Amino acid sequence: MRYHKIPDETVRRLPLYLRGLLFSSQDLQENISSRKLAEVLGVNPWQIRKDFSYFGGFGTPGVGYNVEKLTKQIKKILKLDIGHRATLVGVGNLGAAILAYPGFKIYGFDIAAVFDNNSKKIGQKIGDVTIEDVAKLPMLKGRQIDLGIIAVPRGSAQEIANILVDVGIKGILNFSPCRIDVSKKVKVITIDIAMDLARLPYYMPSS
Amino acid sequence: MRYHKIPDETVRRLPLYLRGLLFSSQDLQENISSRKLAEVLGVNPWQIRKDFSYFGGFGTPGVGYNVEKLTKQIKKILKLDIGHRATLVGVGNLGAAILAYPGFKIYGFDIAAVFDNNSKKIGQKIGDVTIEDVAKLPMLKGRQIDLGIIAVPRGSAQEIANILVDVGIKGILNFSPCRIDVSKKVKVITIDIAMDLARLPYYMPSS
DNA sequence: TAATGCTAGTGTCCACGTTCACAAGTAAAG
DNA sequence: CTTTACTTGTGAACGTGGACACTAGCATTA
Numbered sequence: 274m275r276y277h278k279i280p281d282e283t284v285r286r287l288p289l290y291l292r293g294l295l296f297s298s299q300d301l302q303e304n305i306s307s308r309k310l311a312e313v314l315g316v317n318p319w320q321i322r323k324d325f326s327y328f329g330g331f332g333t334p335g336v337g338y339n340v341e342k343l344t345k346q347i348k349k350i351l352k353l354d355i356g357h358r359a360t361l362v363g364v365g366n367l368g369a370a371i372l373a374y375p376g377f378k379i380y381g382f383d384i385a386a387v388f389d390n391n392s393k394k395i396g397q398k399i400g401d402v403t404i405e406d407v408a409k410l411p412m413l414k415g416r417q418i419d420l421g422i423i424a425v426p427r428g429s430a431q432e433i434a435n436i437l438v439d440v441g442i443k444g445i446l447n448f449s450p451c452r453i454d455v456s457k458k459v460k461v462i463t464i465d466i467a468m469d470l471a472r473l474p475y476y477m478p479s480s
Numbered sequence: 481m482r483y484h485k486i487p488d489e490t491v492r493r494l495p496l497y498l499r500g501l502l503f504s505s506q507d508l509q510e511n512i513s514s515r516k517l518a519e520v521l522g523v524n525p526w527q528i529r530k531d532f533s534y535f536g537g538f539g540t541p542g543v544g545y546n547v548e549k550l551t552k553q554i555k556k557i558l559k560l561d562i563g564h565r566a567t568l569v570g571v572g573n574l575g576a577a578i579l580a581y582p583g584f585k586i587y588g589f590d591i592a593a594v595f596d597n598n599s600k601k602i603g604q605k606i607g608d609v610t611i612e613d614v615a616k617l618p619m620l621k622g623r624q625i626d627l628g629i630i631a632v633p634r635g636s637a638q639e640i641a642n643i644l645v646d647v648g649i650k651g652i653l654n655f656s657p658c659r660i661d662v663s664k665k666v667k668v669i670t671i672d673i674a675m676d677l678a679r680l681p682y683y684m685p686s687s
Numbered sequence: 688t689a690a691t692g693c694t695a696g697t698g699t700c701c702a703c704g705t706t707c708a709c710a711a712g713t714a715a716a717g
Numbered sequence: 718c719t720t721t722a723c724t725t726g727t728g729a730a731c732g733t734g735g736a737c738a739c740t741a742g743c744a745t746t747a
Contacts, residue, residue: 280734288678292657296634306694315659318694319737326696334695335743352681359677370577376657376674420680427503443684446677450499450583452522460683462676467583469669470566470653471495473627474559476667477650487704513724525724526706533726541725542713 283324284351288380289314290321291347294340295379306337353381358418360386360442362433363425364394364404367448371424372399385418407433413440423447434461490531491558495587496521497528498554501547502586513544560588565625567593567649569640570632571601571611574655578631579606592625614640620647630654641668 293314294305307325311318325331325338331346332338348354359377361368361384372384388407389395395406410433421437423430423445430449437445438455447453447463455461500521501512514532518525532538532545538553539545555561566584568575568591579591595614596602602613617640628644630637630652637656644652645662654660654670662668 282734284679284682287682288675291678292672292675296658308694313659315661317736320735322695323697323735330696332695333743334741335693335745337694350682351678352684352686353678357681366577366580370573371673373573374674376672377677380674380678382674382677419684420677422677444680446673446680451503452520454522458685460680462680464671464673464676465499465583466578466653466671467581467587467589468495468499469671470584470589470627470629471498471558471560471587472491473651473653473667473669474564475491475494475557477559477626478665479559489704515724524706526708529725530705530727537726539725540713541711542715542723544724 279327283327286316286320286324287347287351289316290324291344291351291353291380294344294347303339303341304337305340305343307332309337348381356381356383357420358383358385358416359420359422360384360388360413360418360437361422361424362388362407362410362437363423363429364389364391364399365424368424369399371422371448372402382420384422386413386416410436411440413437419443421445423449423453425449427451486534490534493523493527493531494554494558496523497531498551498558498560498587501551501554510546510548511544512547512550514539516544555588563588563590564627565590565592565623566627566629567591567595567620567625567644568629568631569595569614569617569644570630570636571596571598571606572631575631576606578629578655579609589627591629593620593623617643618647620644626650628652630656630660632656634658 290310293310297313307318307321311321328346328350331343345354359382361372364372364387372387377384384402387399387402387404388410389404390407394404397404419442421442421444423433425433427449430447430451431453434445434453434455438459443459445453445455445459445461447461450465450467453461453463497517500517504520514525514528518528535553535557538550552561566589568579571579571594579594584591591609594606594609594611595617596611597614601611604611626649628649628651630640632640634656637654637658638660641652641660641662645666650666652660652662652666652668654668657672657674660668660670
């Protein structure tokens with residue numbers, strides 16, 4: 274299996290596995306079995322083993338997976354072994370929440386630059402970073418930032434994305450509820466939290 | 481096709497179609513073709529037609545779909561035709577952002593009750609709602625709320641979920657990065673924004 | 688050393704979802 | 718009325734991913 278194409282669904286699950294490992298490493302067991310990990314995450318053991326097998330198994334039969342080694346492997350596959358510097362554009366309610374969200378750090382992300390167009394906010398310092406004028410966004414080139422997070426209103430999202438691509442951003446996490454199209458070289462993931470809420474009633478009994 | 485089981489993936493896409501319709505209705509064209517809608521959303525026309533066909537086509541050949549009728553149909557399928565009242569638990573950075581997020585209203589959601597455990601926040605009014613003591617959460621029964629949004633730290637999420645289920649909540653949108661298990665009668669959708677960010681580098685060129 | 692119990696890795700089958708091509712239907716123009 | 722242009726609805730082929738069973742490997746115990 275070692276030389277097969279990796280299913281997209283597998284890649285989608287890897288961060289979940291990583292989360293499970295990072296958060297349950299307090300138990301500081303040296304090894305963890307697929308059954309145990311599956312139980313923690315609420316998925317199937319064979320799903321986990323299958324997923325890992327695509328990358329060439331790193332477990333030992335009869336024992337399980339070495340937690341530390343497995344963690345490193347997944348991080349390497351996801352390219353999280355090198356740290357990533359991100360920029361956040363738009364410090365509204367959502368942007369501020371993202372900035373304060375502790376979850377990014379455990380994956381090695383660092384929000385190193387923040388932009389907004391509100392003159393009252395520009396210059397303010399939040400945590401370690403100072404909010405800069407969005408007009409200066411094009412000057413981001415050379416600051417070693419490879420990720421962009423868009424948290425601006427719908428109407429401006431595409432425009433911001435274009436600038437981000439221009440300054441060499443390779444990946445965009447978009448929180449605006451709209452499509453963004455950019456060069457195929459740049460990966461865009463859009464999160465629309467309202468859309469997820471919108472399908473919830475479908476699964477609920479009609480009461 | 482009318483009597484087939486509806487694929488989960490189709491249900492996942494319906495809110496997207498609805499979003500496209502709601503946001504492009506400014507053009508106030510009476511009808512929209514699958515090709516046009518697909519273009520706006522960045523998906524395939526035949527995918528859209530196939531999805532709609534599961535519910536028994538509501539378009540007319542040669543013309544397209546009547547925007548107003550289609551919108552109503554999708555809302556009905558997703559059970560968004562009746563409004564939903566939601567409660568938000570946890571008014572930290574993320575909770576506050578959710579509360580201020582305008583995207584919920586267009587789907588007919590109303591955040592009608594808000595809870596927190598921070599005594600400084602309790603009693604504060606944000607928009608139309610007043611933050612209540614989370615200790616009073618069990619008294620939510622009878623207030624006609626059927627959705628719960630969890631935005632509390634990891635450790636408390638399961639506990640809050642249990643209470644929500646007790647008071648009769650039928651669906652939960654969980655923003656805590658952990659698994660929540662509840663009665664099978666209750667649908668849980670978990671959003672972990674850090675997890676989505678975590679798979680972004682995988683798709684990026686190694687630079 | 689032999690036996691037992693547990694766990695990873697993987698080939699195979701199956702179910703689901705996507706793509707596509709085409710028939711059927713509508714409207715507008717000639 | 719006929720023709721043309723367009724669009725929906727759907728059966729069928731195709732591809733992908735998930736479920737599972739089974740083999741092989743490791744460790745522990747006797």
